[in-house]
Amino acid sequence: MDVATNLRHIKQNIEQACAKSNRNPEEITIIGVTKYVTIERTEEAINAGIKNLGENRLEGFLEKHDCIQDKASWHFIGTLQSRKVKEVVDKVDAIHSLDRMSLAQEINKRTETPVDCFVQVNVSGEESKHGLAPDDTLSFIKELEVFENVRVVGLMTMAPHIDDKAHLRSIFRHLVSLRDNIKAEQLTYAPCEYLSMGMSNDYQLAVEEGATHIRIGSKLVGS
Numbered sequence: 001m002d003v004a005t006n007l008r009h010i011k012q013n014i015e016q017a018c019a020k021s022n023r024n025p026e027e028i029t030i031i032g033v034t035k036y037v038t039i040e041r042t043e044e045a046i047n048a049g050i051k052n053l054g055e056n057r058l059e060g061f062l063e064k065h066d067c068i069q070d071k072a073s074w075h076f077i078g079t080l081q082s083r084k085v086k087e088v089v090d091k092v093d094a095i096h097s098l099d100r101m102s103l104a105q106e107i108n109k110r111t112e113t114p115v116d117c118f119v120q121v122n123v124s125g126e127e128s129k130h131g132l133a134p135d136d137t138l139s140f141i142k143e144l145e146v147f148e149n150v151r152v153v154g155l156m157t158m159a160p161h162i163d164d165k166a167h168l169r170s171i172f173r174h175l176v177s178l179r180d181n182i183k184a185e186q187l188t189y190a191p192c193e194y195l196s197m198g199m200s201n202d203y204q205l206a207v208e209e210g211a212t213h214i215r216i217g218s219k220l221v222g223s
């Protein structure tokens with residue numbers, strides 16, 4: 001299927017989810033996750049109107065970024081090794097996988113301008129997933145105050161690949177309540193307004209529950 005058709009479909013589903021939850025579709029940023037696909041397919045996504053791209057590996061990110069440059073905003077969504085920070089930090093618009101102090105320290109050191117970061121939370125508790133335990137998230141974010149180049153714009157989570165809608169909703173709601181608690185602290189370096197949650201399998205539910213950034217790969221550009 002061509003990307004434009006997929007995107008039309010996704011936008012219709014977002015509109016439906018927004019209608020159900022009384023939200024404005026303009027609040028939702030679609031991040032096209034291109035980690036599985038070629039440069040050509042990535043360019044097709046840009047031509048279809050995708051303005052935000054996500055990559056989860058350094059090599060894929062650099063390859064795509066070299067070609068596409070500022071025709072898109074760039075989101076680094078995968079586990080980021082500290083020693084690779086310097087290669088991405090000034091090329092990305094946001095990092096969605098901040099999950100440890102050493103990474104924050106490296107981001108802070110390798111740039112001169114504040115970087116928008118999402119703190120990754122492992123809400124589902126799956127061992128295979130990265131991220132902070134929900135109960136550790138607020139104290140972690142409080143410790144980030146010392147890093148003037150780390151700006152916490154939101155929280156990110158990956159739900160398990162399951163069909164159980166009630167379970168998925170409970171994961172998304174948990175992230176919403178954590179975000180609300182952090183936002184209530186009114187930390188100047190951590191406005192924490194955004195929620196990066198929802199992928200191909202579950203983005204409609206994530207939008208109904210309050211996602212502001214959805215990360216869609218297979219249903220948009222294919223896998």
Ligand SMILES: *Cc1c(COP(=O)(O)O)cnc(C)c1O
Pocket residue numbers: 033035056077078158199200201215216217218219223
């Ligand atoms: C691969 C990936 C996605 C997109 O997954 P799909 O199920 O193909 O939409 C989203 N977020 C992260 C962190 C990923 O690694």
